[in-house]
Amino acid sequence: MDVMTGAAAAASGGLAGSPGEPIPALVLEGVSKSYGGVVAADSLRLEAALGELLTLIGPSGCGKSTTLRLVAGLERPDEGTIRIAGEVVSGHRQWQPPERRRVGLVFQDHALFPHLSVGNNVAFGLDKHSRADRTARVGEVLDMVRLSHLAARFPHELSGGEQQRVALARALAPKPAVVLLDEPFSGLDENLRAQVRADTVAVLRETGTTAMLVTHDQTEALSVGDRVVVMRNGVIEQADTPQQVFESPATRFVASFMGDADFLPAHVRDALLTCEIGVVSTVPGWGHCDVDVDVVLRPHEVAIAVDPSSPARVVAVEYHGAFVLHTVMLGSGQTLRSWQPHSVRHPIDTRVAVTVVPGITPTLLVGDEAVTSPPPPRP
């Protein structure tokens, strides 16, 4: 059996298309784009089902904004095909300009037209409708975002959260096949953000809108998305449910980028995973193996207990309120981090025994890729 990497599994698993299934709202097939010599998008394959909410995350320059711009038609891909609601909008010798794609855009700066009232902003995309239809639809979407009473106001008379909702209403008014949101909440105050985010997601869910949300906030990506798409260097590293991305990261990068993670060299023999802190877990099905791996340990999976005879000691303690983060240096010099309840606070240099919280099946890495099945036996 071949080594099946998590990234490959995630990528190939995403592409369906058998007849009879509903047409996906958005499909990217082998889409690439480079600027000069820099590859911003490298054979992207991605599919968003009807009504699905994808979050796109990665470090700056990873290509998440480029992906959004490619879908919106603000960039022309070098190769690959993009389909929106079954229609090819970008492909070999095919090209639809942004105004002909059924794509709604919501920007961080909201980009409301300052010279138009809220109502006219929302009506902007409805110019092909009759006057009566237009008025009705404007009222409908403004109701949806609970801003009907502000239709006559101008954008500068609204709060940041209200502006954001108008931007969403405006994007939804022409009933787009997919709505793209480019870091829509990062311009808002910390305390306002959670509320606006909840409202936005609620509206998207209510209307059954397919949406792709670009963010740089890991918590946001995990909590909002049906699926999380993690990108790096123009490549989709993993596209999976939030649980999968967090609990079974496909690559070393995803593991460290989506939440805190430490890596320990480990070894699997006779279906037992052992590393410096001892036996971590059993690995069923790996009975015949004898391989070196890295084990991914997140701070909440690491338990510590005072043990004067242990070679490991606490080297740093950070108070985070509800939890206290302890950094522990093992005998080998490797460090691990461990979340402890706020009442637990071991002084620096305390000797501690380090174990893994029971019931955990940690992710194993060979090289930079996660392995989900045992490697072939050595010859």
Add this chain to the structure above:
Amino acid sequence: MTQPVVLDRGTKQPARPRLGTGSGRPAWSLLILVIAILVATPVLAVVVDGLTQADATNLPRGIGAMVLTTLVLMIGVGVGTLVIGCGLAWLVTAYRFPLRDILVWLLVLPLAMPAYILGFVFLSTFDVAGPVQTGLRSVFGAEVWFPEVRSLPGAIVVMSLTLYPYVYLLTRAALAEQAPETYDAARTLGAGRSRAFRRVLLPLARPSLAAGLALVMMETLTDFATVQYFNVQTVSVGVYLVWKGTFNFHSATQLSVLVLMFAVAVLAGERLMRGRARYHQKGGRGQGLQQERLTGWRGWGATSLCVAALGAGFVVPVAQLLIWAIGDAISDPAGVWDPRFADYLANSLVVALIAAAACVMLSLLMGHGLRMGGGRFVRAAAQLTTFGYAVPGAVVGIGVLLAFASLDSALRAIGVEGGTGLLVTGSVLGILYAYVVRFLAPAYQAVDASFSKVSPTMTLSAMSLGAKPIRILRRVHLPLVRPGVAVALVLVMIDAVKELPIVLMLRPIGFTTVSVWVYQLANENFWQRAALPALVIVAVAVVPVFFLFRQVQLVDTHRTVD
């Protein structure tokens, strides 16, 4: 003059998302290219024609002296404006003295005084027949020595007095924009006020100084009438004289290439002086340069220095013009309202209005076209259209004539009898074309400045809402760049009303504008007659200076607020 726009120099636009490469609209990109070609054609025609005539015999005699004169004039005016402009800027920035708060913005006023108007007032006052020399002779006898007024130094003085505000404005803006901590740091390191100014503030202001000086030198190079009053033969005037004297394209274009070399040298000099320095400091907290109060005779001394510059550059000449205009009206009441005056004024305004409308429309199309996509090449093409402003009017004039001549011969070649006929008679169309070539730059810069305040996400949102380019232009861009459009209209109109050599070269017989009229009357020493139209031009030119007042006051409050 591009006063309000000038102040935008050096402010870097923030990085912003834009339409990507390859997503552009070919039609809009093509439109920008066509505009760029249209604007570049006359200048290119001059360069090509000038360079392909290999024999040097076409250059007029005395060319060496002409080049030397131009050089001395430009350097002289550069030094003059640097001393006056920088000195006054330091005075009003570092000190408090009587009337300082009013003088700080009044000192910009001489910009509204075209050099050719100050020139003839200056001549009438100081020349042999003027009141100063007459007075001296009556006191000291006929043998009293007085420097030759109609001379290179005379021209340098007059032009320095009208052009110093460029340096003054940019220096002040630079001093005000510097982060206060820089000055504080210098002071805590033991530098005194003037040492901190010389060693820290002034070097930091160098890019602005370079920009100011470049503007001054460009205006000097472009000047047409002032230098003629003072019998100073510069290369720009040479182009006009050679053309009017011989109607020989080749000698005119060769000389024009020489003028263009001066212009390029000024631009290159600015780059060089600016160096790799990118002194962009943002706000920051700190004390900065605190104003020191000058009291007693030192205070009034500072006041009188400012008043002297203001008086010589604006107040006294305006007063003199008023006296002449009123005197003329009293002595010859019927003659004041010369029926031709209304005619010329209408000519000036109509031509200026059409030129301004054309420039603004092209600027809008270019700004919008860039928003619709377009790559680096298209962007460069749009930038190319702003070079016309650095080309003196006489050269643009020759270029337009040359372009029309080629068009004529091309038309004749395909069998159109007599071609367009534009060349033979001269034409208002030619004047308008030359105006567009020369004044598209200030219009485009003003409109572009407004466009840069419109977030690209606005354009992208409009697109994603299904709006086609034309609808975006009409419903989104046009309403949002309206302020820039207004500024552009005003700037081009004013420049067009003042413009002289282009009209002189390209006008049809019997077509006269106010500026040409002033020039002709002054040239024939009809000072009184010239006074009223001159005042009209000054009044028109004051308009953009009011834009500047606001700018100066902003800078000033920013600095003096405690």
